[in-house]
Amino acid sequence: METYKEFTFEAAHKLEPYSGLHGHSFKVSVHLVGEPDPVFGWAANLYEVEKQIDAIHGILDHTYLNDIEGLSVPSLENLAKWIFDKLAEKSPALDRVELKRGAEGQAEGCIYRRREAA
Ligand SMILES: Nc1nc2c(c(=O)[nH]1)N=C([C@H](O)[C@H](O)COP(=O)(O)OP(=O)(O)OP(=O)(O)O)CN2
Numbered sequence: 001m002e003t004y005k006e007f008t009f010e011a012a013h014k015l016e017p018y019s020g021l022h023g024h025s026f027k028v029s030v031h032l033v034g035e036p037d038p039v040f041g042w043a044a045n046l047y048e049v050e051k052q053i054d055a056i057h058g059i060l061d062h063t064y065l066n067d068i069e070g071l072s073v074p075s076l077e078n079l080a081k082w083i084f085d086k087l088a089e090k091s092p093a094l095d096r097v098e099l100k101r102g103a104e105g106q107a108e109g110c111i112y113r114r115r116e117a118a
């Protein structure tokens with residue numbers, strides 16, 4: 001069983017030497033897997049996951065990502081891993097984080113999976 005929760009945030013960044021200061025709408029999909037609860041069937045209670053997501057949203061939304069600790073180089077890949085690591089601290093069922101930026105049909109993104117964590 002796999003459960004997911006999406007959230008979005010707006011943020012600015014730069015990635016020298018490839019891009020100067022500019023902004024994006026980011027979309028994040030948080031996926032959770034595990035043994036289903038015998039009563040509710042879920043591997044993770046979204047009510048609990050949403051609390052963790054709200055905390056991360058509060059750190060990222062309407063910010064300059066380069067200024068956030070651990071995000072001085074805010075590529076898609078580093079940002080997906082940063083979100084994964086923050087959520088994994090309190091969400092043992094976390095399996096992967098999918099991160100996208102850009103309009104539907106033109107989006108670019110990356111997926112960070114638990115098994116990549118060393
Ligand atoms: N694998 C990755 N490659 C690159 C990344 C990345 O995050 N992962 N990032 C960049 C630079 O940021 C590049 O300059 C992209 O700039 P950005 O504005 O973020 O994206 P686009 O150039 O595609 O512009 P749109 O706003 O999406 O039109 C390079 N490589």
Ligand SMILES: [Zn+2]
Binds near residue numbers: 013019022023024
């Ligand atoms: Zn960018």
